[in-house]
Amino acid sequence: MATSLAEENYLKIIYRLSENTDQGVSTNAVAELAQTKAASVTDMLQKLAEKGWVIYQKYQGVRLTPSGQKIALSIIRKHRLWEVFLVEKLGYNWDEVHEIAEQLEHIESESLIQKLDEFLGFPDRDPHGDPIPTRDGKMADQIYQPLSEIKEKMDCVLMGVAKDAAVFLQLLTKLDLNLGAKITILEINSFDRSLQIQVNSAAPIFVSHEVAKNILVKA
Template sequence: MSTSFAEENYLKIIYRLSEGHNEDVSTNAVAELTQTKAASVTDMLRKLAEKGWVNYQKYQGVRLSKAGEKIALGIVRKHRLWEVFLVEKMGFNWDEVHEIAEQLEHIESDTLIEKLDAFLEYPKTDPHGDPIPNKNGDMPELGYLHLADIKVNNRCTLMGVAKDSTVFLQLLTKMKLSLGSTLEVREVNVFDRSISVSIDGNQPVFISHEVAKNILVKLAQ
């Protein structure tokens, strides 16, 4: 059964909202991300339910079925592989690729995507550190920590971001933060939970709690 661009976008958004949470997604949450009226969202959810891609009960929210989750993971896989290609092979910055990948993720050819995966040497994460599901839909377990939770005097490596909006990525770039940056927490401000961090051994800079909680890291060995 073929899927339209709109249906694929809805399935991906429901997956995004439910990722890591074993609960139904509210219609209002879907409406907010799609920037669509709740009534229109309800109509689409009913259509998706008729096709067996979601389980939907009015006033109770929506959840992907196994078939819907498979489609959603395939779209996520294509999106993140294209982001890797755009950054590594085409020279785009990490804050420039999301909207382009939004267009490319709807390409139907499985053969093209498998050749793209092989060409990129089977990356596990995209340029923002998000895991890339394999062709079977299996998602790698990365186990990253939030910079905001790292204790004073601990060193860590920047592995990804929890928020990949353009303005957030541009802020990190301005601060000379990128994947692979080495960070050492020097101080935690008790008042506002901002932190002083040395980036790649340079003079410490202050990072707000809001920024720190959206930076994903792993502790240095």
């Protein structure tokens, strides 16, 4: 069945909100991410339920059916492949690609995505370290852990981010915290849980707990 742009965006949002919980996703949470009003969300959830892409019961939140999940994953796959293209082939920085990929993810062509995937050398992570779902709708787990959970004195490598807001990514870039950066944790301050770290053996810097939570590393 055909999916409209609005429907695809809702499914993607519901998917994202479902990742952390096995509860139904609340109307308000969806409204916030969709940048719309709760009343509009209710409307749309009813429509998505009719089409069989979500399970929705009044006041009980919403969850994706297998077919809804499949659609969401195909949008995410397209989004992430296009991000790889934008960074690897067109030379964008990792903080610049999100908006453009939001548009490109809705282009409809099976063959296009297959050929793009091949052109990019079948990448399995996007420029933010997020796994790219496979063609048959399987997505690898996020195997990396937040920097905030690494112990003092340990070494690790920056493999991804848990948040791709441009302001956050720009901060990381400014601190030389790029994909693949070698990080040594010198000290964790118990007061505010901020970290003193060394990036690529340069002079030590401080990062807040909030930042560390959103940096994903391989120990």
